[in-house]
Amino acid sequence: MSHLEVPVIEVSGLYKTYAHGGRPVAALRDVHLSVAKGSCTALMGSSGCGKSTLLNIIGGIDTPSSGTVSIHGRERKGRNESELALLRRREVGLIFQFFNLMPTMSVQENVALPALLDARPSGFVMERAAWLLKEVGLDHRLDHMPHELSGGEMQRTAIARALINEPSVILADEPTGNLDSSTAAHVLEVLLDVVRRNERTLLVATHSHELASRVDRVVHMKDGAILDA
Ligand SMILES: Nc1ncnc2c1ncn2[C@@H]1O[C@H](COP(=O)(O)OP(=O)(O)OP(=O)(O)O)[C@@H](O)[C@H]1O
Numbered sequence: 001m002s003h004l005e006v007p008v009i010e011v012s013g014l015y016k017t018y019a020h021g022g023r024p025v026a027a028l029r030d031v032h033l034s035v036a037k038g039s040c041t042a043l044m045g046s047s048g049c050g051k052s053t054l055l056n057i058i059g060g061i062d063t064p065s066s067g068t069v070s071i072h073g074r075e076r077k078g079r080n081e082s083e084l085a086l087l088r089r090r091e092v093g094l095i096f097q098f099f100n101l102m103p104t105m106s107v108q109e110n111v112a113l114p115a116l117l118d119a120r121p122s123g124f125v126m127e128r129a130a131w132l133l134k135e136v137g138l139d140h141r142l143d144h145m146p147h148e149l150s151g152g153e154m155q156r157t158a159i160a161r162a163l164i165n166e167p168s169v170i171l172a173d174e175p176t177g178n179l180d181s182s183t184a185a186h187v188l189e190v191l192l193d194v195v196r197r198n199e200r201t202l203l204v205a206t207h208s209h210e211l212a213s214r215v216d217r218v219v220h221m222k223d224g225a226i227l228d229a
């Protein structure tokens with residue numbers, strides 16, 4: 001097995017059922033997925049098919065009804081809340097569909113935050129945050145507050161923030177969904193470049209055929225299941 005075939009993310013028999021006023025919604029139904037180290041994989045499928053649910057469970061911000069998730073061969077189950085918080089900060093970088101930026105912190109502070117929470121030296125962290133913001137084309141917005149940004153600028157801030165702790169796994173939920181086509185192409189370039197140069201692993205939910213044409217593998221989902229695992 002070449003190093004490219006070593007699975008970094010392994011999902012097995014995953015179910016997620018939301019209780020919705022007595023009528024359960026099956027968001028994931030028996031999902032099996034293995035994502036190779038250093039690969040870029042796109043999750044595609046129509047709205048409501050379960051992409052965000054799957055990413056949130058892999059990223060440790062939601063829990064499955066049953067089934068297992070392993071990252072680097074270590075199972076998620078049995079980790080306590082503080083271990084899960086560490087996992088979210090260090091092992092995986094999350095880029096959300098909605099960006100969750102801290103409204104009272106500047107763009108640069110938002111990007112730096114996950115590293116500052118890990119007590120890394122603030123001078124180094126702020127410099128790296130500025131460098132990442134330059135990479136996503138926001139070096140002129142370091143001191144701006146989130147409410148002063150356009151949607152696309154918020155999205156690029158969220159991408160820089162996901163990269164600050166140099167995570168081996170990056171989970172992205174429609175990272176270019178709010179951008180005009182030329183900004184989207186640029187952000188995509190930055191994201192794929194960072195992932196590939198550093199042998200990171202990317203799993204990205206998207207409706208973009210442009211993005212899907214640039215990754216190593218496309219996984220299609222329908223009604224909570226994977227069609228072609
Ligand atoms: N908290 C919740 N309670 C009940 N149902 C939910 C909840 N969250 C999601 N769902 C349902 O689970 C299904 C999967 O939702 P999910 O957000 O994973 O879809 P998605 O593939 O990411 O869609 P989109 O492309 O629109 O982002 C949907 O039918 C949705 O209505």
Ligand SMILES: [Mg+2]
Nearest residue numbers: 051052097173
């Ligand atoms: Mg979604």
